[in-house]
Amino acid sequence: MTQHSTPLSDIKVLELGQLIAGPYCGQVLADFGAQVIKVEPPGKGDAMRQWGAADRETGEPLWWNVIGRNKQSITLDLRQERGQELLRELARDADVIIENFRPGTMERWGLGYDVLSHANPGLVMVRVTGFGQDGPYASRAGFASVCEAMGGLRYLSGYPDRPPVRVGISLGDTLAGLHAALGTMMALHQRERTGRGQVVDSSIFESVLAMMESLVPEYARAGKVRERSGSFLTGIAPSNAYPARDGRDVIIGANQDTVFRRLCQAMGQPTLADHPDYATHRARGEHQQAIDDLVAAWTRQHDAQHVVDLLAEAGVPAGLVYRAPDMLEDPHFQAREAIIEVPDHHGTPLPMQNVFPRLSTSPGCVRHVGPTLGEHTETVLTDWLGLGADDLDALRDDHVI
Numbered sequence: 001m002t003q004h005s006t007p008l009s010d011i012k013v014l015e016l017g018q019l020i021a022g023p024y025c026g027q028v029l030a031d032f033g034a035q036v037i038k039v040e041p042p043g044k045g046d047a048m049r050q051w052g053a054a055d056r057e058t059g060e061p062l063w064w065n066v067i068g069r070n071k072q073s074i075t076l077d078l079r080q081e082r083g084q085e086l087l088r089e090l091a092r093d094a095d096v097i098i099e100n101f102r103p104g105t106m107e108r109w110g111l112g113y114d115v116l117s118h119a120n121p122g123l124v125m126v127r128v129t130g131f132g133q134d135g136p137y138a139s140r141a142g143f144a145s146v147c148e149a150m151g152g153l154r155y156l157s158g159y160p161d162r163p164p165v166r167v168g169i170s171l172g173d174t175l176a177g178l179h180a181a182l183g184t185m186m187a188l189h190q191r192e193r194t195g196r197g198q199v200v201d202s203s204i205f206e207s208v209l210a211m212m213e214s215l216v217p218e219y220a221r222a223g224k225v226r227e228r229s230g231s232f233l234t235g236i237a238p239s240n241a242y243p244a245r246d247g248r249d250v251i252i253g254a255n256q257d258t259v260f261r262r263l264c265q266a267m268g269q270p271t272l273a274d275h276p277d278y279a280t281h282r283a284r285g286e287h288q289q290a291i292d293d294l295v296a297a298w299t300r301q302h303d304a305q306h307v308v309d310l311l312a313e314a315g316v317p318a319g320l321v322y323r324a325p326d327m328l329e330d331p332h333f334q335a336r337e338a339i340i341e342v343p344d345h346h347g348t349p350l351p352m353q354n355v356f357p358r359l360s361t362s363p364g365c366v367r368h369v370g371p372t373l374g375e376h377t378e379t380v381l382t383d384w385l386g387l388g389a390d391d392l393d394a395l396r397d398d399h400v401i
Contacts, residue, residue, distance in 0.1 A: 006033025007362045011188070013096040014039055014087070015071065016078070018046045020144070020170050021204060022100030022128040023067050024177030029096070029184065030070035031355040032364035037380055038068065038371070039087070042075040042401055045373040058346065065344060066352050068370020074381065075374040075401045082400045084109050089385050091116045091123060095197075096184055100128040103138045113199050124187040124197040128180050132203035142204055144172035151208025152215055159230040175207040232292070235285035238263070241321070242296045244304035252295065252307075253317040257281060266314040267298045342366050377401050 011034040015026035023038075023046065030036040040046050052063030077083040088111065091097060097116065099106055106112050113125045127133055130142010145166060148154050153172070158165035183200035191197055218224045232240040238260070241249040254263040257280065261273040272278055272294070277287045284291055299307050304320055311318035320326065327333050328351060341349035355364035381387045381401070395401045 005362055006364055007359065008032045008034035011035070011095045012093060013037065013098060014090055014094045015098045016087075016106075017098050017100035017128060019048060019100070020067065020173035021176040021202075022098050022126075022180070023048065024174050025126060025128060025180035025184065025202075026071060026098050027067050027069060028177065028181040031366065032359075034096075036071040037090070037376070038071045038073045039076050039078070040073055040373060042077055042374070042399060045073070045075070049370075049373065055344075057348075062350070065342075065350055065369035069342070069352070070367050071371060072376035072380060073371040073374055074377040076377075077400050078109055078111070080398070080400050082395070082398065084111060086381070086385070086395075086400070087111060088116065088119065090380075092120050093384055094120070094123060095188065096124045096126060098126045098128065098180070098184075102141070103127075103129060103133050117197060120197075122191055122195060122197045124184060124191065124200060126180050126184050126187075126200040126202065128176050128202045128204075130204045132206065133199075133201045144170040144176075144204055147176075147204035148172040148208050151205045152212045153208050156215075156226055156228050158228050160228055164228065172204040172208050175211065176202050176204040179207045179210070232288070235282075235288065237284040237288040237291050238295045240292050240295075242292075242299040242307075244299050244302060244307055246303040248304035249321050250299055250304050250307045251319050251321060252299075252311065254295075255281065255284065259316055260284065262314050263295070263311070263316045266310055266316060267295070269294075269298075340366060342369055344369050345372065374401070 008029055011029065013026060013029055013034050013036040015023060015036050015038045017023050017026070018040075026036045026038065038046070046064075046068070048067055049064045050061055052061050054061050076086060078087060091111075113123075116125065117123050129138070130147050131137040131140055145154075148166065148171060149164070151172065154164045154166060156164075157167065180200060180202035183202055187198050187200055215226050218226065227234070236255045239253045239255045241251055244250055252263070254260045260278070261270075264270050264273040276283065278284050278291055302310075308318050308320060322330070327339060333339055338354055339351050340354045341351050344350045350369060352366070355366060378392055381392065381395075387395075392401070
């Protein structure tokens with residue numbers, strides 16, 4: 001796969017964000033071929049370089065290899081006037097700028113969209129924050145945990161008899177990054193028509209809110225407040241985690257009428273499908289606990305993998321609850337190359353998730369792991385701005401790079 005065969009190989013991106021939300025947007029664009037220049041503070045870089053578990057051999061944190069993959073890294077102190085000047089010069093040749101500072105920060109640095117777009121009218125500025133660019137909460141710090149709660153996700157997560165729980169990943173950050181990448185592509189498409197860029201405003205709380213299905217209209221028109229229900233959705237049955245003989249859980253989703261009938265056949269209880277308590281979607285919802293008890297009584301008689309194999313043959317959605325070891329060993333993951341190995345900075349293969357979604361003729365690809373801090377500073381400032389060795393030395397002496 002060559003760089004030029006990827007769909008965004010002609011797009012230049014400056015990524016000024018840090019942590020997860022903004023950089024995940026940059027990861028998506030880089031995965032599909034965009035030249036993403038990661039702009040980091042000299043000396044320390046993005047905090048993501050220090051997050052997550054460390055390699056047991058080298059002691060180096062591993063997460064950066066994923067979220068920084070396919071990017072180039074330059075160091076630039078945006079708090080210094082000279083650093084701001086260089087950023088403005090770089091922005092003249094950029095298609096996209098990603099930033100996830102608090103609203104007003106870029107403006108204080110003389111890097112607001114009004115300034116940058118004056119010199120580059122086609123520039124798309126992608127702004128990722130907790131609460132958006134305006135409104136009474138705009139200036140608040142907005143981490144994913146808080147914004148997931150305000151967007152409605154946290155209240156629905158967990159069991160009704162205990163406090164809400166969080167998903168074990170920073171889901172709100174990733175959703176905001178995905179929406180930011182989607183907005184970027186829309187803005188670039190619009191630029192093809194008008195020649196002008198625009199601002200993409202992607203907030204974490206609204207990215208979570210967008211996933212909340214019919215939660216708001218159900219309250220407004222039906223007076224219903226959705227409540228957390230644990231491992232199932234209220235009124236959707238059977239669809240739950242069911243215990244197997246060997247101690248593993250099997251996820252089964254058989255709430256559709258025809259699928260439920262196939263489940264009953266596989267369980268050796270075909271008449272259940274015609275029982276008045278279970279024959280329709282609404283009836284099964286009203287007798288959810290009873291039907292879950294029936295399915296669980298059956299799964300407890302078998303090992304988990306046997307249940308999955310049997311239901312797969314019967315056309316009933318079912319699967320095991322995977323951890324990382326299960327993913328690495330699964331033949332379907334392997335056949336799809338859902339997880340690939342990329343050489344790290346020491347040449348050792350490092351497994352990580354592949355690029356998604358898949359494109360049939362111009363797919364994205366992982367070209368390299370996250371770069372070392374400032375690895376491409378000289379190359380980018382020379383190629384983009386024509387700076388010479390003396391200029392670079394002066395910038396180093398002043399700690400601008």
